[in-house]
Amino acid sequence: MRNISDVIEQYLKQVLKESQAEAIEIKRQDIAKRFECVPSQINYVINTRFTVEKGYLVESKRGGGGYIRIRRVILHEKQDVLVSLMDILQDHPRLSEQLVENILIRLFEEGMLSEREVRLLYHLLSDEALGLHADDRHLIRRQQLLALMKLLSYH
Amino acid sequence: MRNISDVIEQYLKQVLKESQAEAIEIKRQDIAKRFECVPSQINYVINTRFTVEKGYLVESKRGGGGYIRIRRVILHEKQDVLVSLMDILQDHPRLSEQLVENILIRLFEEGMLSEREVRLLYHLLSDEALGLHADDRHLIRRQQLLALMKLLSYH
DNA sequence: TAGTCAAAAGTCAAAGATGGTCAGAGGGTG
DNA sequence: CACCCTCTGACCATCTTTGACTTTTGACTA
Numbered sequence: 001m002r003n004i005s006d007v008i009e010q011y012l013k014q015v016l017k018e019s020q021a022e023a024i025e026i027k028r029q030d031i032a033k034r035f036e037c038v039p040s041q042i043n044y045v046i047n048t049r050f051t052v053e054k055g056y057l058v059e060s061k062r063g064g065g066g067y068i069r070i071r072r073v074i075l076h077e078k079q080d081v082l083v084s085l086m087d088i089l090q091d092h093p094r095l096s097e098q099l100v101e102n103i104l105i106r107l108f109e110e111g112m113l114s115e116r117e118v119r120l121l122y123h124l125l126s127d128e129a130l131g132l133h134a135d136d137r138h139l140i141r142r143q144q145l146l147a148l149m150k151l152l153s154y155h
Numbered sequence: 156m157r158n159i160s161d162v163i164e165q166y167l168k169q170v171l172k173e174s175q176a177e178a179i180e181i182k183r184q185d186i187a188k189r190f191e192c193v194p195s196q197i198n199y200v201i202n203t204r205f206t207v208e209k210g211y212l213v214e215s216k217r218g219g220g221g222y223i224r225i226r227r228v229i230l231h232e233k234q235d236v237l238v239s240l241m242d243i244l245q246d247h248p249r250l251s252e253q254l255v256e257n258i259l260i261r262l263f264e265e266g267m268l269s270e271r272e273v274r275l276l277y278h279l280l281s282d283e284a285l286g287l288h289a290d291d292r293h294l295i296r297r298q299q300l301l302a303l304m305k306l307l308s309y310h
Numbered sequence: 311t312a313g314t315c316a317a318a319a320g321t322c323a324a325a326g327a328t329g330g331t332c333a334g335a336g337g338g339t340g
Numbered sequence: 341c342a343c344c345c346t347c348t349g350a351c352c353a354t355c356t357t358t359g360a361c362t363t364t365t366g367a368c369t370a
């Protein structure tokens with residue numbers, strides 16, 4: 001194996017496979033020591049190899065008792081819907097209430113959101129909830145919708 | 156368990172659960188001794204884990220016969236829960252990710268949000284989703300949480 | 311009754327323990 | 341040679357632990 005990143009990647013996947021659990025918890029420092037590299041190398045491996053698109057979810061906590069938790073997730077089968085919706089977001093610099101509603105309804109029709117979830121999200125993303133930030137509203141909507149889709153992309 | 160604070164938190168919650176009563180009384184010194192830590196560690200645990208928005212009420216008395224009483228708040232009407240959470244919003248000019256998480260989890264525990272809805276909302280309100288608007292983040296969170304509670308209040 | 315003292319608990323800031331970010335250097339491959 | 345990964349380290353953010361100092365309370369005493 002040519003580089004240390006690949007080695008660490010294999011190691012982590014091995015550990016993940018061997019532990020029957022759906023998640024493993026590591027200490028960044030420990031892994032770095034084991035492979036004699038700087039701690040931020042671990043972040044590099046995680047950022048490049050354990051992404052959502054590849055089916056992994058990573059959480060972490062800093063400070064005393066800190067950890068990095070890597071979880072295997074199953075990707076949602078309707079990636080294409082999400083991709084097409086994200087394209088739409090790209091094409092519309094200004095995300096009106098109307099457009100948001102359309103997107104949410106589409107997600108409902110595809111079975112990715114319940115009716116209640118649509119109502120809830122629509123409310124949060126409405127002009128009224130977001131307040132006077134007339135200009136920023138659109139930006140925030142885009143970002144929150146992107147966060148939503150990222151979340152919906154796995155089970 | 157990774158750090159002593161988590162251990163103490165679990166212990167106190169266990170005691171709270173086992174005693175059928177709605178409140179427990181502890182002696183700070185005793186707990187500190189049992190877990191071999193400094194007494195102020197107990198304050199740290201209480202301040203970070205037994206907060207109002209998480210649904211706990213803490214009273215104490217100093218001096219001879221001093222004690223710390225931890226009470227689980229029991230509200231029977233959803234309306235009461237919402238009002239108390241809105242009070243908390245009032246009291247916190249800056250709505251951190253942590254506080255938002257606590258509030259959402261509380262709403263789950265009170266049966267007003269599903270686990271999935273909590274996850275969904277948490278992602279939308281996260282630092283990551285809201286982006287670099289460091290200052291505005293807090294304002295947006297407040298407004299969106301208020302919108303959420305308003306919606307929940309007339310289910 | 312007022313003062314004193316010891317026994318709690320509270321506060322706060324510094325130190326410790328982790329993990330995160332980012333920009334630039336290093337290296338391999340077409 | 342150019343480009344794309346990798347690797348590194350300085351600096352940052354967050355959470356926990358510790359201890360010195362403060363405040364409160366009740367019992368005891370003058």
